[in-house]
Amino acid sequence: MELIFFILFGAIATGGAIMVVTRRHPMASALYLILTLFAVAALFVLRQAHFLAAIQVIVYAGAVVVLFIFVIMLINVPDDRLPVERTTVLRVLGVIAAGLLLLESAVAARRFGMPKAPASDSGSVEAVGRALFTDYLLAFEVTSVLLLAAVIGAIALAKKKA
Amino acid sequence: MVQPSAYLLLSAILFGIGVVGVVARRNILIILMSVELMLNGVNVAFVAAGSYLGSATGGIFAFMVMTVAAAEAAVGLALLIALYRLKETIDITELRILKW
Numbered sequence: 710m711e712l713i714f715f716i717l718f719g720a721i722a723t724g725g726a727i728m729v730v731t732r733r734h735p736m737a738s739a740l741y742l743i744l745t746l747f748a749v750a751a752l753f754v755l756r757q758a759h760f761l762a763a764i765q766v767i768v769y770a771g772a773v774v775v776l777f778i779f780v781i782m783l784i785n786v787p788d789d790r791l792p793v794e795r796t797t798v799l800r801v802l803g804v805i806a807a808g809l810l811l812l813e814s815a816v817a818a819r820r821f822g823m824p825k826a827p828a829s830d831s832g833s834v835e836a837v838g839r840a841l842f843t844d845y846l847l848a849f850e851v852t853s854v855l856l857l858a859a860v861i862g863a864i865a866l867a868k869k870k871a
Numbered sequence: 872m873v874q875p876s877a878y879l880l881l882s883a884i885l886f887g888i889g890v891v892g893v894v895a896r897r898n899i900l901i902i903l904m905s906v907e908l909m910l911n912g913v914n915v916a917f918v919a920a921g922s923y924l925g926s927a928t929g930g931i932f933a934f935m936v937m938t939v940a941a942a943e944a945a946v947g948l949a950l951l952i953a954l955y956r957l958k959e960t961i962d963i964t965e966l967r968i969l970k971w
Contacts (some may be wrong), residue, residue, distance in 0.1 A: 715873045719881045726885055726908050730892030735900035742904050749885075749911050756878070756922040761914075761930050761937075768937055773907065773944045780948045781900060784955045792897035792962035803894030811887030818879030831927045832918070840927035841934070848931075852938045859942035863949035869956075 714755055722748035733791065739777045746770045758832030878919030885912030899954075899961045903947045910940040 725745035732738045746769045753762035830836055841849050885908055892905025914933040921929015955961060 711873050715877065719877075722881070723884055723888070726888040729904055729908060730888055730896060730901065732901075735898055735904070738901050738904050742907065745885075745908065746911065749915060752878075752881070752915060753918050755873075756918050758918045758922060758930055758933075761918055761933050764934065764937060765914075768941055769907075769911070773941055776944055776948055777900065777904060780951065784952065784961065786961055790960070792960075792964075794895075794897060800895050804891055807887055807890035807894060810890060811883055814883035814886065815880055818876050818883055821876055821879055831925050832922055832930055836927045837930045837934070840931055845931050848935060852935065855938060855942055859945045863945040866946065866949035867952045 711755055715752070718748045718751040718755070721745075722752065733794075734788070735781050735791075736778070739774055739781060742777070743770050743774050746774065753832070756832060757830065760832060760834045760837045875919055875923045879916055882912045882916035882919070885909070885915060888912075897963050899951055899963050899966075902963065903944065903951070906947075907940055907944065910936055910943075 722745050725741045725748060728741040729738045729745060732741065746765060750762045750765040750770070753759075753765060889905045889907075889909030889912060892908065893902050896902055896905065914936050917929045917933040917936065919929075921927065921933070951961065954966060958966060960966070
């Protein structure tokens with residue numbers, strides 16, 4: 710059962726990801742990105758990581774992609790002024806290098822084995838919350854500083870010069 | 872029962888597609904989205920490892936990666952808006968004012 714859903718959502722995520730990088734208009738890419746993020750959230754549910762699946766939908770599909778769509782509409786580049794993709798030697802070499810990276814990580818992933826742990830609810834809200842507010846409390850608090858810096862930075866960068 | 876390596880393979884595929892998007896596209900918006908794809912691929916590996924090892928640490932790492940991704944998207948898009956005001960383009964090859 711898990712295998713069927715893994716193949717289904719894995720295929721959706723992979724197909725959506727390919728569409729994200731191949732579409733000409735960024736709006737189409739953003740919509741396919743939402744599809745991919747939802748499929749990855751479904752994979753998190755398959756791994757019993759319910760908290761992260763919810764966060765994935767709320768933060769990624771809900772906030773990050775909406776931010777992308779907002780910016781696409783805000784700058785509203787006319788169709789004829791979208792960058793024209795040209796095939797250059799550097800670009801082809803880059804794609805070949807990316808393919809080699811994929812091949813290497815696939816070989817590494819295939820060799821990788823994990824000890825069989827007893828089934829646990831390590832992805833539940835309770836387990837994640839307990840770890841987050843005890844062992845990883847400092848990292849969690851530093852995260853809020855990072856977000857504050859990002860907010861101030863974004864406002865300072867996007868603000869019109871007075 | 873799905874093998875852990877299947878999740879790692881999917882993670883590598885998502886990351887690889889993201890790398891292709893970053894190196895092969897010229898549209899900055901799509902490059903930023905490809906970076907999000909790469910971060911998501913890494914998250915798949917973290918969550919799968921955490922759940923197969925029965926530890927919440929994998930989920931915590933994925934949580935941190937999501938935070939960084941959200942911050943990166945906010946700052947990246949702010950930079951993009953500032954650049955678009957300045958140069959009226961979202962083509963990465965046209966943005967070379969630092970190139971000698």
